[in-house]
Amino acid sequence: MKAEQKKISKHTTRDGFEYLTKRLLISKAKSAGKIAAKNAMDTMGYIVTVQDGWVVKRYESGKIEQLQKL
16 A cells, blocks of 8 residues: 655646746745744744844844844
């Protein structure tokens, strides 16, 4: 008995291979980044990101601390 594999892409070549489009890859990467940022905020209470040419630390309370200018 074989377990069915989850289909990753709607796009398939003539010989049966699935492939990712650039649009789908970017969408999945952004989605994963948002999930990772939320998990980091829940775990650590802050995230480090870039905003307006600055490396900033964002806290759960909404406070933003500028760390370094790029």
